[in-house]
Amino acid sequence: MLAQRLDCPFLEGDDFHDARAVAKMRAGKPLDDDDRWPWLDRLGAAIGETLASGGAVVAACSALRLRYRQRLREAIPVPTRFVLLDAGYDELLRRLSQRSGHYMPTSLLDSQLATLERPDADEMVFTLDAVEPPERLCDIAHAWLRTPTPLANLGHQPLSSA
Template sequence: MLIIVGGSAGSGKSTVGQELANYLNCSFIDADDLHPAANIEKMSHGIPLTDDDRWGWLEVVGRKGGDAAARSGTAVVACSALSKAHRDKIRASCAVPVLIVMLNISRPELERRISSRKNHFMKADMLDSQLATLQLPDETENAIVVDEHVSLENIEDKVKQKI
């Protein structure tokens, strides 16, 4: 199974994803590391990505995450996966089942977290575009939605019940 830890910038995807991978003793991939240089350049200049910028990247995320999961049984990827269409692209690009763990964090908390980061290409003024794109998973998706008050242990328990 491929577990996608999703959410907007500042939601804690990388931290939760790495901890979840440690808990499950499986590989972890940060999708930020898979962005093409053009996407990083764009975001570094405060220009939000469009879906056209994301499609190829999401395909790579699904393929690499799916390959990692196929090798070991489970893999965790931290990836924004903001909309259902984004998550559908990831699912279509991998050959294993996908579980979405969507981190639903309040705007004030996201702003606080992003503004405290150093040396990250995602800037606080780009949060609007991410929140405008964000669609929480619906009942048709294999997903868990958690807010900022849910502990890591609780997330781990919820994931363990789904896999």
């Protein structure tokens, strides 16, 4: 939705996992850093290549740790901002349970949350409450991205379309 609003390409991070990592997740085994580094490198390169054709790009991925976000920023040749769509355990479990045809089982949610490093205040990460309607989330994220000097991590934001 945000990519449509920005009239730019959208990259789904899950499409950049290799077959071994997908098989590992499908088997209910969490990925470790050794699994994630090549994935982040492929995703970062794809973002950079997409940007080379001009404009912007929106990518969705689980950059769970600070060092993963740093790795992506190093691979992307322009300033990069992240939007964290934050939701509680029960909501995440509900969404995972309703997702059909995806290789990641709900049993991996605990390991994902254990890996998550919430962004520090000095990171350029905007955290939004993911239980809000997608249209409102898109409006707020779009407004934040349009600011010339965005504030760093602001925590959960009230969703008013200023």
